[in-house]
Amino acid sequence: MTAVLDSRALNRATLARQHLLARGDASVPEAVAHLCGLQAQEPQEPFIGLWSRLVGFEPGQLDDALTGRTVVRTHLMRRTVHLVTADDALAWRARHDAMLRQRVLGTYRRELAGVDLDEVAAAGHAVMADRRPRTMRELVQALEARWPGPPRRVLGELLVAALVPMVQLPPRGLWQRTAGVRNLPLATWLERDADPLPVGEGDPVGRQLLLRYLAAHGPAASADLRAWCGLAGLPAAVRAVREELVAFRDERGRELLDLPDAPRPDPDTPAPVRFLPAFDNAVLGYHDRGRIIDAAHLGLSVAGHRMVLVDGRVTATWAARGGHLRIGPLRPLSAREEEAVRAEAEDLAAFLDQDIEHIRLDTED
Structure with missing residues (x-):
């Protein structure tokens, strides 16, 4: 029987591959290159x-x-x-x-x-x-x-x-x-010409895109791959490498493909707070974005809002302007979550170096 990966398992796999579970070196x-580019x-x-x-x-x-x-x-x-x-x-x-x-x-x-x-x-x-x-x-x-x-x-x-x-x-x-x-x-x-599109050799570039995408975004469905790159004609590439991959199902019954040795952490692995830029492919790089953002907030992912991950999911938006780093929670935060958000926000403020004097959660009076 094909194993089922729930949204939390998919979330932790995504975070691990996106260097959002632990920062990489x-x-x-x-x-x-590993991320297949940044929007x-x-x-x-x-x-x-x-x-x-x-x-x-x-x-x-x-x-x-x-x-x-x-x-x-x-x-x-x-x-x-x-x-x-x-x-x-x-x-x-x-x-x-x-x-x-x-x-x-x-x-x-x-x-x-x-x-x-x-x-x-x-x-x-x-x-x-x-x-x-x-x-x-x-x-x-x-x-x-x-x-x-x-x-x-x-x-x-x-x-x-x-x-x-x-x-x-x-x-x-x-x-x-x-x-x-x-x-x-x-x-x-x-000072180099772009590689020509191979003729009569199947779809080697499509195969490379699929394998690279899974390394950075998997496990994922074919529809997720298409949503990320926008390309047509990818089923041939999927068929060509299917025997190299492992298959799972999500909670909706969709088939998910993955690289055999790619990280799939325990779903209970703690996930740190992370501040994402606008239009980040960790959110946009899927047809089904339920692994990282709730359906009620999908509009944020295409409207240019910068987002905050808490326990691996989009839980707040953020903006830096006029000496303020303002955080807008999308749900109530626990005291521990608020402390973690503030700590990461302080590090972000230091990185931005924009004379940010105040960090404010919109829940504050």
């Missing part, structure tokens, strides 16, 4: 995500990885800006191309009616061949005379988020720096 590139459309959020996951993390370590080109900011999973390693960006981009195009078309089908995407892509590559970084506006200005129909925003998003593999250059994404987006082709920035 990996380097920044190693951690980013990064809000440029400062990956710093919080790494601080919550790594022992002794310092912002300069991520700055060095970005300026040293070992990690990059690029559109990838779910057509969202992610922080990924240079190697993963090059290996995975071609597998994401069709999804990126389809998602832009799905959003702007009417505005892009009659537009030949291959012609736009070729023109975009030609403009960027001079190796000069451009804002999206500058790129659109170079092409809009040829395609005057689509609004500038639509043409720009089509180019930088789908048709031309781009990197968002530093200082965008550096610690406590405010900078607009300047784009450069991925291959130009890394």
